[in-house]
Amino acid sequence: MISPDIQRQVISWRRDFHQHPELGFLEYRTAARVAAELTRLRGCTVKVGSEVMRPAMVLDSPAPDVHAQARREALANGADAYWVERFADGLTGVVAEWTFARPGPVVAFRFDLDALPIDEPSDAAHAPYREGFSAKYSGRMHACGHDAHTAMGLGLATALAQSSDDWCGTVRLIFQPAEEGCRGAKSMVAAGVVDDVDWLICSHLGVATKRLGQVACGTTGMLATSKFAARFSGRAAHAAVEPELGRNALLAASTAALQLHALPRHGAGESRVNAGQLISGTATNVIASHAVLRFEVRGETTDINRYMAEAAQRVVRSAAAMYDVSVEIEVLAEALGVRCDPEMIALVRQAAMATGGIDEIFDTLPDTGSDDATLLMDAVQARGGRATYLLVGTSMIAGHHRDQFDLDEASMSLGIDLFLNILRRTTHLVSG
């Protein structure tokens, strides 16, 4: 069990992060604090920015002026300029690593850093407001618990550093930006942060484990997803005088939106498609020269999602061809179906049974969301490693992504205890 000191610190970190919520790829202050805290720890190597993220694989990062504004805000709110500089252009990932004296496996944990574009309520019924640590920025909120995830990562790091003689092999803590929208993991996978991982533990507070003491050793049912922006470029023309000169981007995008929803579905399992945003045109008498269509597909499995994604892109390109307009399709986000290894589930079960305070253990529970931790898991599994996505129970006032969301801070320490117990067993399995 981690020390009361660490327990207090974890709560303190969490509340600091909660007060300073930052959106995906803009976590300058959060990541700077993470890096600064890790740097203080014994034996810890810290890598950030382009060391842990391949810039070309970053998905759907905000515009430069948004980054510039976010950096100014981070600095104004106490972020260390040294670190902010190293996260240039939104490469806000941080990886901490210990290589211990005794040989052993490579075990990695993944934590996510970003907040949501939600207004936090100023309401005495809402604990963070009542207790004075609600978001200082309007329009943003940690309504998915990533503040707690990040604090747990720092707590785990602290505990590891304080007991480094106990461990063997390599332990790596991956702090990922932009989990919301499934954007941050891809560039970290591309940078190789899990290339040598034997055991990967991804986790989430809450979700299907809705009270303190419950744990699910794995997750099922997370939908694989791909999100896209299609940018159509045609040619404007006066709609009454020379309509034949126009190449109608609005109709190309409208056709694509409609036809995306008409995609034949896969018989092997559930799939989804949604054209969520369409912006096109200027005036009623001008044939619209440009359109942007943002859409997503999902699938019960990675294969079904891939089928939908390929069909969707064919539809978009054909709609453009139909109207003689060009189209660029940008990948905005990517997550895979979840597949937790049975060996890992069994190992987590043993660790959970050994963890005080855990009183109900599920092998797996279903989660209908999407998380790009699945990209990390898939990369590990593709090389023969094992991975799971476990759930640590917490009571919640309201579900994730709602503005009344809050969690039981006691779940953080319990989660760290579980992580340490998992670590003991992965070590044991290999070296013991």
Added chain:
Amino acid sequence: MISPDIQRQVISWRRDFHQHPELGFLEYRTAARVAAELTRLRGCTVKVGSEVMRPAMVLDSPAPDVHAQARREALANGADAYWVERFADGLTGVVAEWTFARPGPVVAFRFDLDALPIDEPSDAAHAPYREGFSAKYSGRMHACGHDAHTAMGLGLATALAQSSDDWCGTVRLIFQPAEEGCRGAKSMVAAGVVDDVDWLICSHLGVATKRLGQVACGTTGMLATSKFAARFSGRAAHAAVEPELGRNALLAASTAALQLHALPRHGAGESRVNAGQLISGTATNVIASHAVLRFEVRGETTDINRYMAEAAQRVVRSAAAMYDVSVEIEVLAEALGVRCDPEMIALVRQAAMATGGIDEIFDTLPDTGSDDATLLMDAVQARGGRATYLLVGTSMIAGHHRDQFDLDEASMSLGIDLFLNILRRTTHLVSG
């Protein structure tokens, strides 16, 4: 003025043709009689079949069994087997030609042979029925006056042959199949029947000249048109079990139909589009593997029609690509915009002024239909020749293509007189 003998014969021919209406490319009996009559005439060279039509350019001819049945019917109704054989496979065009001793220009007249798929009424108010020469076949009728046009061609031929010393140069009479649907002219142009023509006279009874005595020396406003059949081939699949294996021809064709109608129009003039027939699929639980879509476009000018035709084909191909199905597009019909040469209009006016019985002469009148005589006209004009599409007035009980349609048989002789006067002037212009 043609002789009473020829006048009587023209009426007799017309009534014979009226009793034996034949659809496009199936005019075995009509063409056989035309060829037989022409062969009897002094100085007349008769060419038929592949001598006057290029088989590869025949548009949308009926299926072989339909031809076989039509030939049997023709023979059963008195057609000469010698000629029927020479029209094999529906090459039912006939061209008669005189080359006179004195040099002179090449002057051509075009007549059309085919009838319509309309039931002729058994009604005493309908003159052909009352006078005993209504159609012997159900479901077919000469409701556009081509029976009279063909008879006028034979009358003109007879008059020419009886006065061959009067003429110079070359006179050619072109009897074209399948004017309905704009299908027959293309293969005759391709066979070269107008390659050397200096003056081409196309004509129609009625239309905008609605009483005996009126003549329009030219026509305006005929729409250029292209008609197509798109045949989509996809892949069937069980719609509930394995929908992802299907390639949906029904949706490709439906999409094409809808998107054809959404084509941007041309600012320079009127255009039309119609998806007139869609046939696809077998059962509700099978993804349809095949579809046929028949459609047409039109334009106020040949250019506008070409713009529409090209855009339409792009739409059809893109709709197929969208559903990953293949598509073959067959051209079913083609006609161009009409452009009557001013010199020709002036010449016809002079001829009409010299023709007894003509009391009202228009330079041009508008006609909103389409006629593939325009292909012949365009071919003549492209080589520097002159062409017109003139109208010979006749009273009509009802408009063209209606089952009560009938015409004033006196208009036939008057038309022949006009043709002879035109011929005198074309000759005169060159030789006189």
Added chain:
Amino acid sequence: MISPDIQRQVISWRRDFHQHPELGFLEYRTAARVAAELTRLRGCTVKVGSEVMRPAMVLDSPAPDVHAQARREALANGADAYWVERFADGLTGVVAEWTFARPGPVVAFRFDLDALPIDEPSDAAHAPYREGFSAKYSGRMHACGHDAHTAMGLGLATALAQSSDDWCGTVRLIFQPAEEGCRGAKSMVAAGVVDDVDWLICSHLGVATKRLGQVACGTTGMLATSKFAARFSGRAAHAAVEPELGRNALLAASTAALQLHALPRHGAGESRVNAGQLISGTATNVIASHAVLRFEVRGETTDINRYMAEAAQRVVRSAAAMYDVSVEIEVLAEALGVRCDPEMIALVRQAAMATGGIDEIFDTLPDTGSDDATLLMDAVQARGGRATYLLVGTSMIAGHHRDQFDLDEASMSLGIDLFLNILRRTTHLVSG
């Protein structure tokens, strides 16, 4: 175990039915033979035609001339004219019933009569052909085993009649027409044939039980489905001259087809939609006045199917309104999701364990098809009765609905034995 006599007779009946396959609602000869055989049995009351089917609720019956032809064919192939007459207009359902002296529950079994529009192969590898009982009619085949189902019904009836002292309560055998396409059950439910049923046993040979000796006591996963024909009526017009007068049924139907496929899906489970047939229009230059669109929806549950069916009808009506055309929507078929009662599954398991030759018993197995037996089951369950849809194993050369389909005739006797054992237990439960 049924007697060798009955076993032989069952095979003989099956082969007779196999030789005379009849499509849905046209089972004049099959139903006549069923009725005739049942009438001979001791204690058996036979009801047919409008006694067991409500005419107004018959779905998608063939046209009158098809019925007339089918009746002539049945008579020519030995059907009893007395019965054929009583099945007038395709009310080819037959219900046999025994009310035994001792009181007891109402137990019903359902069998289906119809064949498929499939050509039976003339191939020595195909047992029915090799052994001389393949279909006498081309284009039709019992490729789903309903010939065997019907024969099993007659075998069960014979066994019951021969041992009538053993039984109590009421036993009813329901011979349903037109199971293919899910059309026949609705009118039988409406006629009340299951209104008083306590225990309903529906069954199928093969499907997920692919060898002799296997039995599944219930089925899961059958998709609820609704099939429709939408008939659009607009107004024809010349597409070039007066397009504004047209009301375009082809575009209304095309729009409906496309939009049906774009229906938002249900998050609670799988759904399907297919526009399987679209027929519209006559000529390229006429705006199509009529169109027929045949389509289906399916759902993992009855509720999901209902959601899809309602949305589909809204889409079709809106597409018609968009083009100012009228539309009539006919229900062609209906089946519900399957829900087998646990008590019934348990009872069948006991019966199966007591049946010689059954060596593998599943509580349930999945079936991805649809069967309108579910309408009968739902009606029974809605009144508090119990129902199941069980599977009796048989080896098969090829899957159902394929032309090489054949089954192991031994499965028929084994199935009858199982039915009798079920009957013993239902009786026992109540009276014992």
Added chain:
Amino acid sequence: MISPDIQRQVISWRRDFHQHPELGFLEYRTAARVAAELTRLRGCTVKVGSEVMRPAMVLDSPAPDVHAQARREALANGADAYWVERFADGLTGVVAEWTFARPGPVVAFRFDLDALPIDEPSDAAHAPYREGFSAKYSGRMHACGHDAHTAMGLGLATALAQSSDDWCGTVRLIFQPAEEGCRGAKSMVAAGVVDDVDWLICSHLGVATKRLGQVACGTTGMLATSKFAARFSGRAAHAAVEPELGRNALLAASTAALQLHALPRHGAGESRVNAGQLISGTATNVIASHAVLRFEVRGETTDINRYMAEAAQRVVRSAAAMYDVSVEIEVLAEALGVRCDPEMIALVRQAAMATGGIDEIFDTLPDTGSDDATLLMDAVQARGGRATYLLVGTSMIAGHHRDQFDLDEASMSLGIDLFLNILRRTTHLVSG
């Protein structure tokens, strides 16, 4: 001929207006100066705001904050606060009127006030820039000559006031806001400003009269048009979790956009349709609850436009119904086909022949644009009055609505001379 003083003043006014371009319904400074100048003139009655515009019939006026900002700007640029107040809420129309001692007809002239959202070039080749009177505001420009039209109205007023003894009857000068987009005339018609008009003269500099000295007494070919905004309201839902709860406004709007373009066209003449702007949705994983679609239709005649407008609204409403979303359709703009009375054309021709400097007179010239002056004309003609839309020639560097547009200021005086000559003749016709 107007005096050199008035000529100079007209140029001065025009340049002042040119420097202060204001968009439709925001012409606070322009209208205030017009009103102030008119008020100074002898015998002139000035009405403004709700006296000359019915507020409920104002089409597509900007949002309140845009008005507030425009008023502040007008005041900051020297507008008289008294008048700005009277134009509250953008009722920026001004009507000047003289009723002369002698009886006579009611003659009205219409001038338009507004500018375009175009950046004026800072380029020595552009005369207004070179001569120091280019727009003081960025993003706006008088690129259609309304600055000159308004100045001509003031010049005509000044000339009238200086010679009031010459005139009889009533002369009314209508200064209309928001001609661009065809929005301002409707509310002025509704307020009755032309209810009693016998002769209405609408006019434009340039267009088809491309040099000084040309005049067209009337115009043909202006397209009738209606512009609309359709606002769709559905229901958001998570696209993956509960798609069945969504009511998809994005697809409703996309469907409407596509189907608008597929509207059957009118056989009697040209028509146009354009969906020019579509804005919908927020995120890829949310079913879009709102959408706005802006579109327009046009027709060669008022009837054809009405046909298109009615069909378009049916399509939009059906698309909404198809997706179970509600829709509000707002009329943004309206103009009719142009019909200039022959009597008026003849009268203008006589006036033009009497006007020094006019050397080429056309009865009519074609104009392919739209102008809501046609609403005023139609209202006059509906009551038996006469109207025309005449063109006064001017050389132009570039066409209307281009940023290099400029005109020959001499055309203004010449136009005023023509107006006075027209006025003499209308008076003469009645009183003379």
